[in-house]
Amino acid sequence: MTNWPVILNIAKTHLLTKLKSTLTAALGVTFGIGAYITLVSFMTGLNTMLDDLILNQTPHVHLYNEVKPTEKQPVARFDEIQQSFQFIHSVKPKQNQKKIHNALPILQYLKEDKKVKGATPQARAQIFYISGAIELGGNLIGVDIMQEVKLSNIRDYIAQGTPEDLKNSDTGILLGAGLAKKMSLKIGDRVQVSTIKGDLFPLKIVGIYQSGLADVDNSQSFVNLKTVQRILGETQNYVTDINVKLNEINDAPEYSKKLASLFSITATSINEANAQFETGTTIRNLITYAVSITLLIVAGFGIYNILNMLIYEKMKDIAILKAIGFSGNDVQLIFMSQAMIIGLVGGLLGLLVGFGCAVLIDHAPFKTEALPTIDTFPVNFSVSYYIIGIVFALVSTFIAGYLPANKARKIDPVKIIRGT
Secondary structure, three states: OOOHHHHHHHHHHHHHHOHHHHHHHHHHHHHHHHHHHHHHHHHHHHHHHHHHHHHOOOOOEEEEOOOOEOOOOHHHHOHHHOOOOOOOOOOOEOOOOOOOOOHHHHHHHHHHOOOEEEEEEEEEEEEEEEEOOEEEEEEEEEEOHHHHHHHOOHHHHEEEOOHHHHHOOOOEEEEEHHHHHHOOOOOOOEEEEEEOOOOEEEEEEEEEEOOOOHHHHOOEEEEEHHHHHHHHOOOOOOOOEEEEEEOOHHHHHHHHHHHHHHHOOEEEEHHHHOHHHHHHHHHHHHHHHHHHHHHHHHHHHHHHHHHHHHHHOOHHHHHHHHHOOOOHHHHHHHHHHHHHHHHHHHHHHHHHHHHHHHHHHHOOEOOOOOOOOOOEOOOOOOHHHHHHHHHHHHHHHHHHHHHHHHHHHOOOHHHHHHOO
């Protein structure tokens, strides 16, 4: 029967008598795990920030009327020429209204669907922004701003002002940051918008919107839904787009197909809208985890070398232990215990070092015009990384200790005492 108190006491004595070697082994584990935690926290934090920059501004499902050519051309409707070859040149898109005809029933359907977290109507208008002699083309989007705040993080992209300021102003506008800069406008100023028909409407700037995407910020602004309807001379049921947020983002592809079939409308899922971006995200994640795994493997070899040397330094101790009656299994357990103690202590210190470095990075200033609401570098403090770190520390030290300890178990004490 194994006498664990004796084995652990001998293991402790060995570790303390060779304190320099013990500290070297523990620090090898500490810095390996600490570097892993720091790297993976920082890299995944950056990846999440880049993902959010795009995905947070993209609905899970986007409903709209797409402008496209008529599927069945008039010439194909004549029975007399059905058997003939038909050559049609310069096919033009048919005259489609941008309005979603059954928008209110669709919104009601989405509201009652348990898969849907929420749906927001929008009305888009192509307009010109006019300030003094400057005239810039762009888009004006009418939204239910408080519903947008509830279902997305649009508040994070309002660099100046608040969503409530827009809600409380029928003539207010959240002006794109690029437009504000080009036209030298600020909160409280007025900008005129002109429809393609030439009608002018003055709007008061109540906030500055900055998405971080230059093309968007140079052309897009937000107003209340009823403001766009009034500017276009449309009724309150005028809706050009419906943005849907689902409870599960993975349901988006199938759900978009269902809506397109059910309501005879164009429905684009977030996967279709960001196919190229998703490819980039996958590659970045692969690089992150490849680097992290490589770092752990390198740390593991370092741990093995240190523990291997530590055990070989104890050869005479092994001989003495066997000579006084300890079995090979007892010797193996003594050195395995040392390895696991080093792994546990070094791993816990590594978690603290990694966490400390991650906190320092998280508080390091990071200012960029593209991301106005971010003040420091993004760091991901996911608990899973810390669990992986301590598990790897224990597993690696177990393997690193087992191989030389297994060899120590088979050592003939007589040969060591003779010095052969």
